[in-house]
Every structure is written in C-alpha cells, then in structure tokens.
Amino acid sequence: MVKAIEAYGIPVVHIATVVPISQTVGANRIVPAIAIPHPLGNPALTHEEEKEIRKKIVNKALEALQTPVEDQTVFEWK
Amino acid sequence: MSKLRVVHYINQFFANIGGEEKADYQPELREGFVGPGMAFNQNKEFADEAEIVATVICGDSYFNENVDSALETVMGMIKSQNPDLVICGPAFNAGRYGVACGTVAAAVNKAGIPAITGMYKENPGADMFKKEVYIISTKNSAAGMRDAVKKMAPLAIKVAKGEAIGASAEEGYLPNGIRKNFFEKKRGSQRAVEMLIKKLADKEFETEYEMPSFDRVAPGEAIKDMSKAKIALVTSGGIVPKGNPDHIESSSASKYGQYDISMFTDLTAETHETAHGGYDPVYANADADRVLPVDVIKEYIEEGKIGSLHQYYYATVGNGTAVASAKKYATEIGKKLVDDHVDAVILTST
Amino acid sequence: MKLELGIIPISDIQFGPESKVENGTIYVNAEELKALILEDEALQSVELDIARPGESVRIMPVKDVIEPRVKVSGEGAMFPGVISKVATVGSGRTNVLRGSAVVTTGKIVGFQEGIIDMTGEGAKYTPFSQLNNLVVVCEPVDGLAKHAHEKAVRLAGLKTADYIGKLAKNIEAEEIETYETVSVKEGLQRWPDLPRVAYVLMLQSQGLLHDTYVYGVDAKQSLTTVIMPTEIMDGAILSGNCVSACDKNTTYHHLNNPVIKDLFAQHGKTLNFVGVIITNENVYLADKMRSSDWTAKLCDWLGLDGAIVSQEGFGNPDTDLIMNCKKIEAKGVKTVIITDEYAGRDGASQSLADADAAATAVVTGGNANEVIHLPKLDKVIGYPEVADIIAGGFDGSLQADGSIIAELQVITGATNEMGFNTLSAR
Structure with a gap:
C-alpha cells in the first residue's frame, strides 16, 4: 500500500510493528510500532502513559516525513 | 462433430x-x-x-x-x-x-x-x-x-x-505466476522430508514456491513546513466506524473504506472498532487510537504543530489480503489524496 | 524416550445408555458427558451431536478438533498441565481411538473459526470429513468476556476427548506403532554417517484465538525450547487458536503431526531424527528476533545438518518463518520450510508477506484465497450465518439456497502448514 501511494510522489511514513515486512514490501520511511494488536498503544500502561508513547511515535513519524531520504530508512524512537 | x-x-x-x-x-x-x-x-x-x-x-x-x-x-x-x-x-x-x-x-x-x-x-x-x-x-x-x-x-x-x-x-507448463491449487500424490510433510533429503545430498530438488523479488519506488520529497502541511491517515489495521458499515471482510478484504473523521478528536469503543481478523481485536476495539492515532494528531493540530488533517481517513484489512488488491486500493486512495492536495501520509499497519 | 501407540480403529459413534468402546464403536451416554462439561460455570448449555463421513452435515464455526487418546502406561496422563497434572509424558503406551475426533463448536468467539463438511466439495479439503466426529456445541453464559469464552470451549473439548479416550484404556489395540528418540550421544554413536535432522515447529502465539499451550504454558510467554516428539503425541501441545481455519494447527494435528511421522519413517535409514524444537510467533518484533535467534542457536548446538520448519498462520508469521529459515541457513544447516499461500482469488499476487533468497526449498499447502463453492447440506450443526464474517467469507457468502461461496480459508485444516494434506499449488 505504501508504495502505491508514494508512487504519486506523496511522502508516506509507515508505522509498522513488523519492520522486516515493511522493508521487504518497500516502504521508504519506517517507524517501528509497539505490537501487532496495538501498534500505537500499550494496554499495560495507564491511559496517560499510553498517550505519551503514542505522541513519541507520531513525533518520530512527523520527523521522518520532514527528513529527506534516499534509501529505506528506519526511524527508531525507543 | x-x-x-x-x-x-x-x-x-x-x-x-x-x-x-x-x-x-x-x-x-x-x-x-x-x-x-x-x-x-x-x-x-x-x-x-x-x-x-x-x-x-x-x-x-x-x-x-x-x-x-x-x-x-x-x-x-x-x-x-x-x-x-x-x-x-x-x-x-x-x-x-x-x-x-x-x-x-x-x-x-x-x-x-x-x-x-x-x-x-x-x-x-x-x-x-x-x-x-x-x-x-x-x-x-x-x-x-x-x-x-x-x-x-x-x-x-x-x-x-x-x-x-x-x-x-x-x-506441464512453465509456472506463469498464477498460483493454482491441486492435489499432489504425496502429503506435504512427506514432500518436505524428501526435499530435505535431496538438499542434504546436494541433489537437484524443485521448490514449490520461488521467492519473489520486490520492486521499489522512489521516496517522496520531505515536508518542509509541517505546520502548514495537510496530513492524511491510512491504515491496513481495519479501523472502521462502529458496526463496520461497509462490511469490510475480516480477511482477504475486497474493498477499503473512506470515513469522515473531521468531527472526532478521540476514537473510543463507542465510535470505532476493528474489522481485522488477523490479530486479537480486544485492544483496538477498546481504543482505536492505538491503531489510528487520531487523538494525538488532533492535539498537534490544535498546538499548530501540524497544519491540518485530511477530512477522511482510509482503512482496509491487511489480513490475508492479496498484495495486488492492496495495491489497487492504495492506487485509488493515492489518487484521491492527490486530488485533495494532501501533502503527506501516515500509514499504520498491525 | 520411547512411546508405543496402541491403535484402536473406530468406525462409528453412537449415543447409548452406557459410555463404552466396543467392536470399533464409541457409545456415549450424552447426559453423563453433558453434566461433566457443564461443571464449568462459564458454560450455559451444551449439546452433543454426531457427524459421520459421507453424511450431509456441515459443522460451523469449528473451534478445535481433538483425537481421543488415553495413557495406558508410562508417566503422566493426556493433556498434561491442562487436563491432567504436570508430568513428563511421551513414554510407555498410549491408546488411540483412530478414526474418531471431538469437534467443538457454538456461538462464534472470533473471525477465525472454520467449517467442516462431511460430504461434497468441502469434504475434499478437510481431513476431518474422514472421521467419526462427536460434536460438542457449547454456549457461554451471558456477558462472558471473549477470552473466557474461548477458554471454556477449549476446555470442554479437551475434557470430552479425555472422557472418550479413557473408555479405551483397557481395550486391546489392533496394531502397535513404536516411536523412539534416543539421547544426542547415542544417536551420534548409532548413526555416525547419517545427516542429523530436527523439526522446527512454529506455534501461533498472538493473543485471543491465536494461542498455543505447551504443558499448560502459553507459548507466547516461553522461549524457544526442545521437546521430544513423543511428548507431542501425548498431548503436550494444545491448540487454543484459529488463524484462519485453513492453516490453524488443531490439537488433532499436533497429536498426529505428519512431519514427525514422516521423519520417524526415515529415522535410522536416510537420516537421524534428533528431536523437535518449538518456537513461537509473537506480536512484538523483539520477540520475533529473539525467538528466531534462539531457534538458530539450538539448531547449531544440536549439530544439525538439516531442519524442516513448519509455520502456523500467515501474514506477520511469514516474517517469523523467513527469519527462522534465514538464521538457520546462516548456521550452515539446510532447511525446507512448509507454508501456505495468500496469492489472491486469481492466484496472481505475491503469496507470502515476507521473502528471502535463503528460502530455496519451500513446500506449500495451497492458496488459501482460492474461491470454493460449498453446496447446501441437509443439516448444519452450529451457525451457518457466520459464513459472512469468518476469515475467508464475505458479505453474501451464505447464499439464499444455503450454499456457501467463500475462500478456501474457511475450511478447517485445508491448507495445513504441517503438510497434513496433499493439497498444493504452483
């Protein structure tokens, strides 16, 4: 999906848990997520803590979108 | 005749x-x-x-x-x-x-x-x-x-x-990229054991599936000023309005949905759920922001960090959905995003 | 570790006043069994039914299939850590009621439950159409949470299989199959020239309806480890999952693991079957990396020449499969992997979510997206209307005439990745 949208020239950041699949399918800007059933959350935390983590991931995604890349790049936030 | x-x-x-x-x-x-x-x-x-x-x-x-x-x-x-x-x-x-x-x-x-x-x-x-x-x-x-x-x-x-x-x-024809089911004479486990014995002996063996090579696209240009950018959200995690109005399938989705999020600042168990059949749905059903971070994005718009969020988000179910289908949906979605002057996309996957 | 399986062929199941096994027929006192199952307060009601090969019967949504067995001698009892106390099983003798199974159904818990047809097109794809099935239809009490619902039905199936199995404890087996795994040292001494081969069994472990239990331990909380093949034959590994019905390993599949059987058939002849490595398929990337590292490390440490790796499910577990394959190959151990495909309804799409050049030897159980047409059958045990929502179904799957058009995914065990079936694709 990432590729077909990015083919229009719109930058896409892929927030995905399974980074290897994201790399295999060809995403260019990748931000690792937390887990498959809750990529941007963690039910083990309080609502506030969870939101903090979600902000971290979204911040990293925004940073990725503002960073020029030439090859596939993983933007780690942990 | x-x-x-x-x-x-x-x-x-x-x-x-x-x-x-x-x-x-x-x-x-x-x-x-x-x-x-x-x-x-x-x-x-x-x-x-x-x-x-x-x-x-x-x-x-x-x-x-x-x-x-x-x-x-x-x-x-x-x-x-x-x-x-x-x-x-x-x-x-x-x-x-x-x-x-x-x-x-x-x-x-x-x-x-x-x-x-x-x-x-x-x-x-x-x-x-x-x-x-x-x-x-x-x-x-x-x-x-x-x-x-x-x-x-x-x-x-x-x-x-x-x-x-x-x-x-x-x-007896050369594999043409179209996968078709048929019944072999031997069961899979036996074919696997025989294949391994050949491989161990450095004899010729025939794999039943050749690994594909994946193509690439050039990265989109970076956003210069996020505070003016229009962002769109897309997900393969199956987040849909409560009740799954378009009946997107839990696996092998035959369609994608386009849903208005302009009136939401937070997704809740009352408003949204997941249609995805490939993972434990309990967490996404309780709070869909865990898959589609609408709450955070809206907050950032309020703060002026992000210019705006596109009125619609797009969702499909990645579970068991053919790459060709996903590509087709994304091509259609991408077209709409271009027409609506979206500057960048955040795509989340489960 | 040595186990004898005493095979007792079963040709029929009937209800009767006394539960017993006689002349190849299982007789079940329905009231007695129902009372046993209803001891679980999570269940509101239970019904029993019988589905025989060739009958015009459809069972759906199917949760698990279990073969009734009983320990005759040796340590422990069936399904250790869950139904019986924890004890190391896998030695002595176990009686097997071959040709029969317990099938659980009832209100749907999740999308991933399946269909068993006893006749017609669908019957060709599921091995369970060939068995005499005692069907347990369980309904939960109102308001029961999904996880609790899944657990209650899972236990009901195991209890039933245990109950039926015990009826055959003193029956003389018609045939004895013997399986033995020797120590690493003895194996090296006895077969110094044979290639050393292990089986890497990947277990689904992703949460609700995606869990597997090993001696009662949830596989997602365990690191990759070694288990004896005969322990698996005694119910050490239990299915708590459906990952699309077609590629779920039911408890029946674990008990009758075909890779284990076919490796034993070559053991001491063309290869030395060293043992089984079990590893999980978790939802965190760090878990995937850790578990596959561990798998490769154990393969290396066991001094293997080759390994067969079987997957369970599809999608993100394709990555676990590829990681296992790549890392094991990197240790100089040759692999064959068994998977299935999601190549689209037209078969033209990429089959796996992940790929690597190291995966040169692949066995496939078929394309789960291929569309099949299941005729209307005279009787449905369970709920036909879930055809529209289970994985592989779509809006309108259930036709007005009672037939079903859906992807092969909906059939329990159709594209099994242990290589249980002859179905394949090219």
Whole structure:
C-alpha cells in the first residue's frame, strides 16, 4: 500500500510493528510500532502513559516525513 | 462433430529446409503437417479431436530480424486458415526459435485464437512469454520431442475447447505466476522430508514456491513546513466506524473504506472498532487510537504543530489480503489524496 | 524416550445408555458427558451431536478438533498441565481411538473459526470429513468476556476427548506403532554417517484465538525450547487458536503431526531424527528476533545438518518463518520450510508477506484465497450465518439456497502448514 501511494510522489511514513515486512514490501520511511494488536498503544500502561508513547511515535513519524531520504530508512524512537 | 482445425508454426530446421544457412527463410504456408506435426497427428488423444490442417514455416533469423513484417505475414497466413488452435514449436533450447514461437503464440492469443507453445525453461523465449501464453516445459534438445508432444497435445486440446486448466505442475507448463491449487500424490510433510533429503545430498530438488523479488519506488520529497502541511491517515489495521458499515471482510478484504473523521478528536469503543481478523481485536476495539492515532494528531493540530488533517481517513484489512488488491486500493486512495492536495501520509499497519 | 501407540480403529459413534468402546464403536451416554462439561460455570448449555463421513452435515464455526487418546502406561496422563497434572509424558503406551475426533463448536468467539463438511466439495479439503466426529456445541453464559469464552470451549473439548479416550484404556489395540528418540550421544554413536535432522515447529502465539499451550504454558510467554516428539503425541501441545481455519494447527494435528511421522519413517535409514524444537510467533518484533535467534542457536548446538520448519498462520508469521529459515541457513544447516499461500482469488499476487533468497526449498499447502463453492447440506450443526464474517467469507457468502461461496480459508485444516494434506499449488 505504501508504495502505491508514494508512487504519486506523496511522502508516506509507515508505522509498522513488523519492520522486516515493511522493508521487504518497500516502504521508504519506517517507524517501528509497539505490537501487532496495538501498534500505537500499550494496554499495560495507564491511559496517560499510553498517550505519551503514542505522541513519541507520531513525533518520530512527523520527523521522518520532514527528513529527506534516499534509501529505506528506519526511524527508531525507543 | 468436425475436428478442431490446427495451424502449426515451425522453423526452417524442423521443416527440413536447412540449418543456420537457411535461417533467413521467408514465411511460407503449406497445407497439412510438416516435420514434427506428424507426431501430433499421430498422438491418439490429439488426433481424436484435432488435425493439423496447415503449417507455417519461417526462418529464425528472418523472423527475429524483421519481427514486425514477419509477424504480420505469419499472422495473415494463420488467419487465412480459420484455425481453432495454433501450436508453435516446440522450440526446446533454440533461442531465436523460442522467441519466435512465443511472439507468434502471444499474437495469436491476442487475436482471440487459442495458442500454446513449448520450450526448455532456460530458453530466452520462456521468460519473455510465460505470462502471456502457456509454454509447455520441454527438454533442452529435439531428443525430447516425444515427451514434449505428449504434454503439449492434451493442453492444446483443453485450451482450444476452453476447458479449465490445472496447475502448472499438473499440466506441464512453465509456472506463469498464477498460483493454482491441486492435489499432489504425496502429503506435504512427506514432500518436505524428501526435499530435505535431496538438499542434504546436494541433489537437484524443485521448490514449490520461488521467492519473489520486490520492486521499489522512489521516496517522496520531505515536508518542509509541517505546520502548514495537510496530513492524511491510512491504515491496513481495519479501523472502521462502529458496526463496520461497509462490511469490510475480516480477511482477504475486497474493498477499503473512506470515513469522515473531521468531527472526532478521540476514537473510543463507542465510535470505532476493528474489522481485522488477523490479530486479537480486544485492544483496538477498546481504543482505536492505538491503531489510528487520531487523538494525538488532533492535539498537534490544535498546538499548530501540524497544519491540518485530511477530512477522511482510509482503512482496509491487511489480513490475508492479496498484495495486488492492496495495491489497487492504495492506487485509488493515492489518487484521491492527490486530488485533495494532501501533502503527506501516515500509514499504520498491525 | 520411547512411546508405543496402541491403535484402536473406530468406525462409528453412537449415543447409548452406557459410555463404552466396543467392536470399533464409541457409545456415549450424552447426559453423563453433558453434566461433566457443564461443571464449568462459564458454560450455559451444551449439546452433543454426531457427524459421520459421507453424511450431509456441515459443522460451523469449528473451534478445535481433538483425537481421543488415553495413557495406558508410562508417566503422566493426556493433556498434561491442562487436563491432567504436570508430568513428563511421551513414554510407555498410549491408546488411540483412530478414526474418531471431538469437534467443538457454538456461538462464534472470533473471525477465525472454520467449517467442516462431511460430504461434497468441502469434504475434499478437510481431513476431518474422514472421521467419526462427536460434536460438542457449547454456549457461554451471558456477558462472558471473549477470552473466557474461548477458554471454556477449549476446555470442554479437551475434557470430552479425555472422557472418550479413557473408555479405551483397557481395550486391546489392533496394531502397535513404536516411536523412539534416543539421547544426542547415542544417536551420534548409532548413526555416525547419517545427516542429523530436527523439526522446527512454529506455534501461533498472538493473543485471543491465536494461542498455543505447551504443558499448560502459553507459548507466547516461553522461549524457544526442545521437546521430544513423543511428548507431542501425548498431548503436550494444545491448540487454543484459529488463524484462519485453513492453516490453524488443531490439537488433532499436533497429536498426529505428519512431519514427525514422516521423519520417524526415515529415522535410522536416510537420516537421524534428533528431536523437535518449538518456537513461537509473537506480536512484538523483539520477540520475533529473539525467538528466531534462539531457534538458530539450538539448531547449531544440536549439530544439525538439516531442519524442516513448519509455520502456523500467515501474514506477520511469514516474517517469523523467513527469519527462522534465514538464521538457520546462516548456521550452515539446510532447511525446507512448509507454508501456505495468500496469492489472491486469481492466484496472481505475491503469496507470502515476507521473502528471502535463503528460502530455496519451500513446500506449500495451497492458496488459501482460492474461491470454493460449498453446496447446501441437509443439516448444519452450529451457525451457518457466520459464513459472512469468518476469515475467508464475505458479505453474501451464505447464499439464499444455503450454499456457501467463500475462500478456501474457511475450511478447517485445508491448507495445513504441517503438510497434513496433499493439497498444493504452483
């Protein structure tokens, strides 16, 4: 999906848990997520803590979108 | 019932005209079978239903050096016979012959007449045409003629009659990228053990699935000023409005949804859920922001960090959904995003 | 460790006043069994039914299939850590009621439950159409949470299989199959020239309806480890999952693991079957990396020449499969992997979510997206309307005439990745 949208020239950041699949399918800007059933959350935390983590991931995604890349790049936030 | 009318395409060598020195031989139409055509007409299964009524002969060099005009002439000759079926070759490992057979068979197919060919898997014509026409996998020399005809004859009849074609391993054609189910003689575990024994002994074995290579696209240009950018959210995690109004399937999704999020600042168990059947849905159902971070994005817009969020988000279910389908949805979604002047996309996957 | 399986062929199941096994028929006192199952307060009601090969019967949504067995001698009892106390099983003798199974169904818990047809097109794809099935239809009490619902039905199936199995404790087996795994040292001494081969069994472990239990331990909370093949035959590994019905390993599949059987058939002849490595398929990337590292490390440490790796499910577990394959190959151990495909309804799409050049030897259980048409059958045990929502179904899957058009995914066990079936694709 990432590729077909990015083919229009719109930058896409892929927030995905399974980074290897994201790399295999060809995403260019990748931000690792937390887990498959809750990529941007963690039910083990309080609502506030969870939101903090979600902000971290979204911040990293925004940073990725503002960073020029030439090859596939993983933007780690942990 | 009258027999199926078959035209056979062969080169100068198999027509007994000559070898390399005659490779510039120009297209010629002859009545009846010539050379290997006899093997088809003598094949009982073939002869019961079909008959080679004419043979088109063309030198390999002539064909490949004058593709456009040669093809036109050959096609004219073929069509003049009103055939129900065209058989090209087999070409075995003869490169120019293989390319000619593939070119002719593909053109005939395109003209609405069933056609098949046969060649060795390493013939350059195989890679060029295996997705367009059925190419029976043959040995690498004419010594394999008997075996080739035995496989080509039944497939040719099936193709001509428009019958269902089985998997490549059953019918003997080169894998054409279309995966088809069939029942093997041995169960999978036994095939695996036998394959391992061969692999351990450094013997040749045949994998049942070749690893694909994936293509790439160039990265989109970076956003210069996020505070002015219009962001869109897309997810393959199946987040849909409560009740799944479009009935997006839990697996192998046949569609995607476009949903208005302009009025939401937070997704909750009351407003959204997941339709995805590939993961434990409890967490996403309780709070869909865990998959689609609407709450955070809205907060950032409020703060002025992000310019705006596109009115709609797009969702499908990645679970068991074919890559080709996902690509199709994304192409449609991408088009809409371009039309709506979206600057960047955040795509989340589960 | 040596186990004898006493095979007792079963040709029929009937209800009767006394539960017993006699002349190849299982007789079940329905009231007695129902009372046993209803001891679980999470269940509101239970019904029993019988589905025999060739009957015009459809069972759906199917949760698990279990073969009734009983320990005759040797340590422990069936399904250790869950139904019986924890004890190392896998030695002595176990009686097997071959040709029969317990099938659980009832209100749907999740999308991933499946269909078993006893006749017609669908019957060709599921091995369970060939068995005499005692069907347990369980309904939960109102308001029961999904996880609790899944657990209650899972236990009901195991209890039933245990109950039926115990009826055969004193029955003389018609045939004895013997399986033995020797120590690493003895194996090296006895077969110094044979290639050393292990089986890497990947277990689904992704949460609700995606869990597997090993001696009662949730596989997602365990690191990659070694288990004896005969322990698995005694119910050490239990399915708590459906990952699309077609590629779920039911408890029946674990008990009758075909890779184990076919490796034993070659054991001491063309290869030395060293043992089984079990590893999980978790939802965190770090878990995937850790587990596959561990798998490769164990393969290396066991001094293997080759390994067969079987997957369970599809999608993100394709990555676990590829990681296992790549890392094991990197240790110089040759692999064959068994998977299935999601190549689209037209078969033209990429089959796996992940790929690597190291995966040179692949066995496939078929394309789960291929569409099949299941005829209307006279009787449905369970709920036909879930055809539209289970994985592989779509809006309108259930036709007005009672037939079903859906992807092969919906059939329990159709594209099994242990290689249980002959179905394949090219």
